[in-house]
Amino acid sequence: MTRKQRRLTLIAVAGIVLALAAGLTLSALRESIVFFASPSELVRNPPPAGKRLRIGGLVKEGSIVKEGLQVRFDVTDGAQSVPVHYSGMLPDLFREKQGIVAEGTFENGVFSARTILAKHDEYYMPREVVDALKEKGIWKHNEGGKK
Amino acid sequence: MTAELSHAALAIAFALAVAQAFFSLWGAWRGDARVMAVGPAAAFAIFIFVAASFAGLTYLYVTSDFSVANVYANSHSAKPLLYKFTGVWSNHEGSMLFWALVLAIFSALVGLFAGNLPPRLRANVLGIQGLIAAFFLLFILTTSNPFLRLEIAPAQGQGLNPVLQDIGLALHPPLLYLGYVGCSVAFSFAVAALIEGRIDAAWARWVRPWTLVAWLFLTLGIAMGSYWAYYELGWGGYWFWDPVENASLMPWLAATALLHSALVMEKRDALKIWTVLLALLTFSLSLLGTFLVRSGVLTSVHTFASDPARGVFILCILIFFVGGSFALFALRASGLKPGGIFAPVSREGALLLNNLFLSAIVATVFVGTLYPLMLEFVTGEKISVGAPFFNTTVGPLALLLVAVMPAGPLLSWKRGDALAVAQKLAIAALVALVCAIAVFAINGAPLYPMIALAVAMFAIAGAVIEYATRIALFRVSVSESFMRAAGLPRASLGTLFAHAGIGLTLLGVAAEGGWSVEKIAHVRPGEAIRIHDFDVRFRTWTERKGENYRDLAAAFDIRRDGITVAELAPAKRIFVMRGQQTTEAAIKTFGLGQLYLSIGDPSPDQSVALRAYWKPFVLLIWLGGVVMALGAAFSLSDRRLRIGVPKRAANKRLAAVPAE
16 A cells, blocks of 8 residues: 555544534434423424424412322413423422422423422522523622622 | 641642752753752652641541641541541542642652662653642642631531541542543653653653553542442432533543553554553543542532633643643654554554544543533533433544454554454454354344444453453463463563453453343332342331431332342432432442342332442453553553563663563
């Protein structure tokens, strides 16, 4: 093999690996990223049925209904609220007025959650929730946020 | 007084770091041995002062001195002693001080062990280490002082976040920091080489042991963190593709690539510029990790905004070192003498392929981790990139990498014999195929884990075959094989363990992903569920009291074939003082598999949500990590690589060492 051929082989192999990585990344970015919406955005502009997305807000006071593993509650950002259905175990800090993020699909005005996130820290607010609440003007500085 | 003295020690360490950086670099530039001699002495003194400062903070924690704001915010006098110690690095200020301590340890070790390095190279390396230390110490002193006093000392502290009150906190951060900061040595060596404008095989031989040390700790740190998350969070997951996790994975991948490319450089005097670039990249990714975690930019914009000085300062450090080193690289790399181009089918060709795949994986993880931040910064749109993204991108690339891995060590340098290697690996391929078919016959199978399983078996069998070939197992008498094994350099054991470890981890990942069983049920006392071949019966509620918490535990009897094999009591742990609770999973190991139970909040009618998993071979995920780290330890103990060994090269004053 001549020097030139060796160099060409090297460049070809590098090209193939990088093209593979780029191709995988681009197709995965199209298919598996999940957008975030606040309850207001969801009501104003409902997504196509079956599309996975995240919503965030506060668990509305007095809205939690539990039947065995089935849980129903409302998530609110102050202006709008959206009913959420979930089946499974709730995180430790799930309670009324707690900020949460739910991932799932929105159909017929109900959000079916597949996962519910609420971090293990009483001060913690998922950042999307903070931003969504700030937008609605009901976020007060120094509320939450560590120290 | 302790706080003030510790603070003063830190300030002195900062001044010493500035001196170390200035005199080392200036001395190297002038070629003045007396000026350069400041470097090792300063590095040692910095270590003493930072260690004293850290000891001071530890003392404040152990004696519960709540007049210090940091102790007040993170400790409590009723906290178990172990957590008073580990509490020191549980928070931002303390962990940054710990970061500086680890850096000081590494710098002092460089000063100690680099005695036979060419003086100029050593001075430049210590100069860069000093520069890094100076920036981080300044960062601590100006924005994250752990010794701030409160005007009125409270009687009691606020306690430590319950999730952190675990043995995991004692091990995970120190291991990870040793890994992160250990990468700084390779970085300093790379910058020093760029400043001098020359580099040769001996350089790679000096850098490799330091990178191995960093890699060893990083591997253990990541594995430990993964196991901690697995048992502590109660979700049964071991890797969440969380940005903070990715921040530790990226330097690990880059360091793995660096270890392999440095090998090519050492043996074949090739891939030099690439190796330098990897050394810069590895520490840059460590710094990026520190920035992502410490600036708070990931978890909450609010923490970032509440103290912008910190985030901006770390960003400046990041830009200075990453930007500076890469600018230097752009200026000087073309001046370095490039190595030759080599045959595609050869050991060095295989190592290059390894580097290509690892870099592609780093790039993919990088995009997945930072794309959401960038998008939000530019357009304000919020997205999340989670496990599905990484599984479909990193997964295939990693499988390809592991699939070609066994061929590497079997190929000879310069020109390999592809056919002979294929023959040797035929047995490994057979093993993989038989295992895959057997598992398919017994369990049926989803495709992806099936492929991963086959690749993992191939990698493990391939690693064993490679070692067996070296000691001529079964071709000569067993006793002679033993003799040969004893005569082999320890590095070949290192290769065996590291490569088999990767295979074991992948095997665990495949088994966990493909054949785990999950059951979620609502149970009352007396009721039972069946999972895998276990009957899990909820007996009763019990209560346990700990030093600063109480557990509300649900006692389960585990029966297999009608025989009680275990009692498990997953619990909700309530920390009275902070009014917080955590989930305590209960885990029982059967062979390499684990039965994992965790519970939700108890309902008023005594019933509870139960989450049960059977995870076959799950322990392999972390055992593989331990095996990999063992491999690194074997390699480190190799005579050729033992720190400070390349005396021959030093005597010849950096004369290029011929490849063995």
